[in-house]
Amino acid sequence: MQQLDGAPAPATDLQQLALLGFGHFTTMRVEHGGVRGLSLHLDRLARDCRTVFDADLDRDRVRDLVSRAIADEPEPVLVRVTVFDTETALGAPGAPSRPRVLVTPRPATGPRPSALRVQTAAFMRDLPAVKHTGLFGALHARAEAQRAGWDDAVFADDRGRLSEGPTWNLGFAADGRIVWPEAEALAGVTAELLARTAAGTRAPVTRDDLAGMCAAFATNAGFGVRAISAIDDVAFDPDHPALAELERAYRAIPLEALAARR
Known part of the structure; x- marks a missing residue:
């Protein structure tokens, strides 16, 4: 309760x-x-x-x-x-x-969630270093995307760099490696854990770079790793093997006991 x-x-x-x-x-x-x-x-x-x-x-x-x-x-x-x-x-x-x-x-959610179809939205989070309760702008972008027929929004900054979703971090698979977008975004715990266990790089990603990506995914503590099947008009394979590898890496991360030691 x-x-x-x-x-x-x-x-x-x-x-x-x-x-x-x-x-x-x-x-x-x-x-x-x-x-x-x-x-x-x-x-x-x-x-x-x-x-x-x-x-x-x-x-x-x-x-x-x-x-x-x-x-x-x-x-x-x-x-x-x-x-x-x-x-x-x-x-x-x-x-x-x-x-x-x-x-x-x-x-917690039950069945594995389906792949996301997301629409880009020009948005930058206030004080992105802090996971604060000021969610209006992020949720408004989500609402606008859903009213336009999408599942969610993904943010682009004033330089056109993709950064994150309203409640999730963004990643890509390309050329056998994981790419984490380089832009101001809230640093997610799940993304951090995966970055420590799965080889990857950090680089700016704009809409023009999407054609060179094999797969896209979202991460957060609620669902772990979730496939993204489309960003605007660019489609991705939601069953790409890299995503299964990421899911296995996530499941293999050890649980830390919640009860504090006395």
Whole structure:
């Protein structure tokens, strides 16, 4: 169940998050009592808490709060951990903060999701180094793409470089290697784990470069690796062997135990 600092979250304590949206978060998948890249998720929360609130975050306390919130949830479960201050004021977001931890579990997706068809959208995320709760621009791009008949959007910066999707990182397979787009984007935990285990390079990718790519894919903690079958009018093979290799590499990443050692 959803909990704020280990207790049921009253609506009054969630008003700041709903009205201002001033906070940051990470989302992780828990299975068999563990998380792929747990330490990276905790690093992100601690780093972003210092950036957003100029405050420290107790990593072991976060682990304990997540464990308690999902104690009665069937695994696998997706857990969003949101850090915000219920006392933040619109006119004084720089005042000393007392960040609180909201844990929101939901069932993980079941069957493997189908390949994505995505439309490019000119968009650059605010403060991309932080996984913050300001998702309006990203979700608006997704909404516009879906209204035009696509599954999702993929962002292009002011130099035409492809960067990421609204809630996922972007990658390509070309000439027997993985290519991660070089552009400002939110650094995803799943992409980072795969970059450590699968040989790849980082290079700028524009729409003009897509014809030279054999396959395209999205990554996030919810689905791992997901094929992209089209970016605008450029089609990709959703069953390319490189994607199966990536999926195997992802599944082989060890789970880190969620329960903190005592």
